[in-house]
Amino acid sequence: xxxxxxxxxxxxxxxxxxxxxxxxxxxxxxxxxxxxxxxxxxxxxxxxxxxxxxxxxxxxxxxxxxxxxxxxxxxxxxxxxxxxxxxxxxxxxxxxxxxxxxxxxxxxxxxxxxxxxxxxxxxxxxxxxxxxxxxxxxxxxxxxxxxxxxxxxxxxxxxxxxxxxxxxxxxxxxxxxxxxxxxxxxxxxxxxxxxxxxxxxxxxxxxxxxxxxxxxxxxxxxxxxxxxxxxxxxxxxxxxxxxxxxxxxxxxxxxxxxxxxxxxxxxxxxxxxxxxxxxxxxxxxxxxxxxxxxxxxxxxxxxxxxxxxxxxxxxxxxxxxxxxxxxxxxxxxxxxxxxxxxxxxxxxxxxxxxxxxxxxxxxxxxxxxxxxxxxxxxxxxxxxxxxxxxxxxxxxxxxxxxxxxxxxxxxxxxxxxxxxxxxxxxxxxxxxxxxxxxxxxxxxxxxxxxxxxxxxxxxxxxxxxxxxxxxxxxxxxxxxxxxxxxxxxxxxxxxxxxx
Amino acid sequence: xxxxxxxxxxxxxxxxxxxxxxxxxxxxxxxxxxxxxxxxxxxxxxxxxxxxxxxxxxxxxxxxxxxxxxxxxxxxxxxxxxxxxxxxxxxxxxxxxxxxxxxxxxxxxxxxxxxxxxxxxxxxxxxxxxxxxxxxxxxxxxxxxxxxxxxxxxx
Numbered sequence: 001x002x003x004x005x006x007x008x009x010x011x012x013x014x015x016x017x018x019x020x021x022x023x024x025x026x027x028x029x030x031x032x033x034x035x036x037x038x039x040x041x042x043x044x045x046x047x048x049x050x051x052x053x054x055x056x057x058x059x060x061x062x063x064x065x066x067x068x069x070x071x072x073x074x075x076x077x078x079x080x081x082x083x084x085x086x087x088x089x090x091x092x093x094x095x096x097x098x099x100x101x102x103x104x105x106x107x108x109x110x111x112x113x114x115x116x117x118x119x120x121x122x123x124x125x126x127x128x129x130x131x132x133x134x135x136x137x138x139x140x141x142x143x144x145x146x147x148x149x150x151x152x153x154x155x156x157x158x159x160x161x162x163x164x165x166x167x168x169x170x171x172x173x174x175x176x177x178x179x180x181x182x183x184x185x186x187x188x189x190x191x192x193x194x195x196x197x198x199x200x201x202x203x204x205x206x207x208x209x210x211x212x213x214x215x216x217x218x219x220x221x222x223x224x225x226x227x228x229x230x231x232x233x234x235x236x237x238x239x240x241x242x243x244x245x246x247x248x249x250x251x252x253x254x255x256x257x258x259x260x261x262x263x264x265x266x267x268x269x270x271x272x273x274x275x276x277x278x279x280x281x282x283x284x285x286x287x288x289x290x291x292x293x294x295x296x297x298x299x300x301x302x303x304x305x306x307x308x309x310x311x312x313x314x315x316x317x318x319x320x321x322x323x324x325x326x327x328x329x330x331x332x333x334x335x336x337x338x339x340x341x342x343x344x345x346x347x348x349x350x351x352x353x354x355x356x357x358x359x360x361x362x363x364x365x366x367x368x369x370x371x372x373x374x375x376x377x378x379x380x381x382x383x384x385x386x387x388x389x390x391x392x393x394x395x396x397x398x399x400x401x402x403x404x405x406x407x408x409x410x411x412x413x414x415x416x417x418x419x420x421x422x423x424x425x426x427x428x429x430x431x432x433x434x435x436x437x438x439x440x441x442x443x444x445x446x447x448x449x450x451x452x453x454x455x456x457x458x459x460x461x462x463x464x465x466x467x468x469x470x471x472x473x474x475x476x477x478x479x480x481x482x483x484x485x486x487x488x489x490x491x492x493x494x495x496x497x498x499x
Numbered sequence: 500x501x502x503x504x505x506x507x508x509x510x511x512x513x514x515x516x517x518x519x520x521x522x523x524x525x526x527x528x529x530x531x532x533x534x535x536x537x538x539x540x541x542x543x544x545x546x547x548x549x550x551x552x553x554x555x556x557x558x559x560x561x562x563x564x565x566x567x568x569x570x571x572x573x574x575x576x577x578x579x580x581x582x583x584x585x586x587x588x589x590x591x592x593x594x595x596x597x598x599x600x601x602x603x604x605x606x607x608x609x610x611x612x613x614x615x616x617x618x619x620x621x622x623x624x625x626x627x628x629x630x631x632x633x634x635x636x637x638x639x640x641x642x643x644x645x646x647x648x649x650x651x652x653x654x
Contacts, residue, residue, distance in 0.1 A: 050642050164554050164558035164562070168551060171547050171554065175518050175547050175548075178544055178547075185533040187529070187533060188529060188530075188540055190544060214587065218580055218583060221580060221614070222572070386614040386615040387611075389614050390606075390610035390611055391629060393583075393590075394629060397590065397591070398633065398637055398645075401594070402643040405644050410594060414587050414588060421580070426569060427569070448543075452536065
């Protein structure tokens with residue numbers, strides 16, 4: 001019943017408008033190379049505060065996140081340029097299909113696969129989300145610390161080519177999160193060096209806007225502009241055996257992407273690569289992959305969408321983001337004074353179910369936006385960067401300034417942008433810094449509370465906490481082993497820089 | 500020994516050392532009553548610093564033979580990136596001094612030219628349109644307060 005109420009709430013004119021705006025922006029961001037969902041979300045963060053509508057703001061940001069997973073396929077299929085890193089596997093068979101005059105079929109299966117995966121993800125969220133939250137109610141500070149530690153370390157370790165770089169940058173992010181008043185004692189200033197600006201600490205928006213937005217503009221300035229697709233799209237819906245194979249691949253991709261989305265670090269690009277590899281391995285004609293096989297488009301597109309949708313379950317039930325974009329949604333919720341976690345499903349059930357309801361609607365909106373309007377999106381991907389880049393920088397400055405009306409934050413954004421560019425050049429992943437910054441203070445608080453309950457040994461006496469800490473080591477080892485074989489390191493590094 | 504790995508390791512080490520120093524300072528200067536907590540002041544930051552130093556050492560050791568994959572920039576690209584960085588710093592300074600409207604007109608005009616818009620007419624039109632649209636959307640619609648500027652107090 002709650003879900004029905006949520007859908008009804010999501011159909012109210014204002015929430016419908018925010019959902020549409022989010023989906024539209026998400027598709028646009030997915031189509032445009034050089035502008036990722038995390039960068040756009042960080043630009044929008046302070047603006048959502050001015051809306052004074054928590055549900056509308058989160059619905060818009062969520063729509064942007066899962067909408068980007070839809071939109072990224074269009075340019076991959078038509079121009080061989082992935083709008084998002086998660087769409088790289090789609091290029092492998094999508095572009096050859098276009099060259100064979102089957103662009104329409106590739107776009108159709110990508111959109112339908114995304115719809116199937118997205119809808120499955122929301123249904124599962126409605127079904128298992130409250131159960132997750134009830135389970136989370138049994139968590140005390142030690143268990144919460146174990147889960148946060150597990151999530152952060154796993155996310156960091158999987159965020160780029162080098163585990164040590166990821167870990168170091170995550171720790172730097174955690175240290176940045178401590179700047180300002182000591183949150184435990186409240187009596188000291190940390191890393192302030194006598195500066196009143198530093199005593200206030202850093203805000204998430206200038207850091208994220210700089211690292212993801214400005215840094216991305218500087219990095220993209222090195223690259224050329226997207227090619228122009230002028231060929232025919234051809235018939236849209238595949239028929240016969242092709243249709244059955246495509247739809248079955250969509251189901252398999254969904255089943256691969258969804259459970260991975262519940263785990264920290266298993267971001268949509270990771271799920272897309274794994275689904276593509278699995279599809280190739282179980283195929284009767286693996287040698288044809290790369291020449292324009294419909295399953296090669298259906299599986300990764302479904303996997304990355306199911307994965308994006310699944311990420312909302314740990315976010316709402318535990319307050320744990322599984323990647324940088326969910327981390328920014330978490331930041332937006334915290335800005336509104338909403339604390340994601342088990343009690344959210346009880347204390348803010350109207351809010352949670354309105355968001356879940358809007359996701360059902362959003363998936364239908366995205367199907368409509370991506371199928372009939374595919375030609376328009378393909379043309380938009382040709383927007384020259386010389387017009388786009390100054391606009392992005394200008395909006396980043398406004399976003400950085402407007403959170404606290406502080407010129408200090410603008411300087412922080414400029415500095416973070418330059419640092420973000422240098423990090424990209426050196427192959428340093430960006431996500432750990434932001435994740436460390438957001439999760440660091442929460443981890444510190446959970447650690448302090450746990451230790452006040454029984455010192456360091458408390459973790460040995462709490463089975464869930466001990467299990468999670470052990471699991472951290474196991475998951476890192478297992479996923480590193482999986483990643484080496486399946487996902488190209490270069491793609492992971494690009495993913496880490498662009499998320 | 501790979502130079503890139505050395506540079507990365509040194510940066511991590513120095514930041515780790517800074518954390519250790521700050522953690523120590525906090526512990527030494529803390530109110531004695533707060534030292535009763537299980538996690539005393541400075542301990543968390545001190546721990547982060549120690550971990551960072553350890554990871555720096557592991558990083559340098561693990562990647563000492565790795566071949567650097569940083570593609571060098573051409574002089575033109577280096578100039579472009581430096582120009583954009585200077586332009587952004589100039590924009591931030593101009594926002595503080597002369598406020599949003601004038602600073603943005605100067606910034607957008609320069610940025611469009613730097614990013615490759617050739618026609619002065621196009622640059623002028625785009626600049627006026629972007630500044631006006633941003634002002635209307637953010638100030639009038641979203642209620643954002645733009646910097647007024649300490650010199651001219653425009654806004």
